[in-house]
Amino acid sequence: MDQALSQIVERVHAAASDATPLRIRGGGSKDFYGELLQGEILGTSALAGITSYEPSELVVTVRAGTPLAELEAALAEKGQCLPFEPPHFESGGxxxxxxxxxxxxxxxxxxxxxxxxxxxxxxxxxxxxxxxxGGQVMKNVAGYDVSRVLAGSLGTLGVIAEVSLKVLPVAPAEATLAFACSQADALRLLNEWGGRPLPLNASCWVEQAGAGTLYLRLRGAVAAVEAASAHLGGERQDNASAAWWQSLRDQQHPWFAGDEGSTALWRLSVPQTAPVLAIDGNTPLVEWHGGQRWYKAPAEQAAYIRDIAHAAGGHATLFRMPASRAAGGDVPRFDALSAPVARIHCALMHEFDPHRIFNRGRLFAAE
Structure with a gap:
């Protein structure tokens, strides 16, 4: 065990001995996400570096404090990537x-x-x-997959020291098509295209200046992308499309801009087949082929918004509070869990962190 990791282990041991809450922090790029930020900061920046990378095996092992941009650059040199496109939001993640x-x-x-x-x-x-x-190959995953449980745990189970990730080659070809249409037509088209053998990779419907546009990104073999582009039509975008999708990934797109004082950013996760959701005339930005829908609405409308999401078969997350209220508010950020799922969450947290020292209140503010 190296010095950086030993120091973290010692810090955790001391905190567990006197029940001192610790706030695990990497680059702080997602401090806005989740419930409460409390406890003494336990930084992970010293746990940096790629410990193993086998491009031919499509596996990379990297320490948790490694800048995300550094990992992506190393993968890009070998023509590979993290295909799920993790958001950066800002530098330092x-x-x-x-x-x-x-x-x-x-x-x-x-x-x-x-x-x-x-x-x-x-x-x-x-x-x-x-x-x-876990390990470095898929066949090592057996039983209860703890490695994947860490995804989305917001540091409540422990300090992630190192992870092994599957990576993929960058697609040989890519094209972005734009279609002028309403939200209802966009959802209809996406569901129709989803049933065809098309190299669909990403989609976004957004309305600006009263006009709706569906953007569709194709990725895959050159022949497949070209054939799909010719078949689907639309207006093919220029080389600036990569920057456009990056702005969407990091919520730097103009739709996300502006702080209207009492307006929060809501993320609704619903079935892709869900119809247009009427939230007091609020026009969303729609991603994930209809499965993720962003709305701007006051935090006080939580019950109303969540009722609509539940009726559609999904749930709603208060993703960002306006800057003027980012540190306060009594509206839960995350939707309520069902009783069985809540029991599993609590049991896992107790098993991994019996003294409740890690990121206390980050998932459940009532802790």
Whole structure:
């Protein structure tokens, strides 16, 4: 065990001894996400570096404090990538934070989520034990897959020290098509195209200046992308499309801009086949072939918005509070869990962190 990891283990041991809450922090790029930020900061930046990378095996093992941009650059040199396009939001994000947040970018509906690419992990639990889960190949995953449970846990199970990730080659060809249409027509088209053998990778419907546009990204073999482009039609976008999708991934797109004081950003996760959801005339930005819909609405409309999401077969997350209220508010960020799922969550948290020292209140503010 190297010095950086030993220091973290010692810090956790001391915190567990006197029940001192710790706030695990990588680059802080996702501090806005989740419930409360509290406890003494336990930084992971010293746990940096790629420990193993086998391009021919499509596997990389990297320490949790490694900047996400550094990992992506190393993969790009070998013509590979993290296909789920983890959001950066701002500079400084780390690999550990990427896994802990469990957030995916525009391609998620076609390629899978962060958890689908986590093969193994090393974790310092609340007893100051260094645990190893999974491995570097898919066949090592058996029984209860703890490595993937870490995705989206927001640091409540322990300090992620290292992760092994499956990576994929960059697609040989890519094209972005634009179609002028209403939200209803966009959802209809996406569901229709989803049943065909097309190289669909990402989609986004957005309305600006009163006009709706569906953007469709195709990725795959050159012949497949060219054939699909010719078949689907639409207006093919220029080379700036890569920057456009990146702005969407990091919520730098103009639709996300502006702080209207009392307006929060809501994320609704619903079935792709769900119809247009009328939220007081609020026009969303729609991603993931209809499965992810962003709305701007006051936090106080939580019950109303969540009732609509539930009726559609999904759930709603208060993703961002306006800057003026980012640190306060009594509206739960995450939708209520069912009783059985809540019991599993609590049991896992107790097993991994019996003294409740890690990121207390980040998932459940009532802790």
């Amino acid at each position: 780390t690999v550990g934070g990427m896994v802990a947040a469990g957030l995916s970018g525009p391609a998620r509906a076609s390629v899978g989520a962060v958890r689908d690419y986590v093969l193994g992990a090393k974790l310092v639990n609340g007893r100051a034990e260094l645990l190893t889960f």
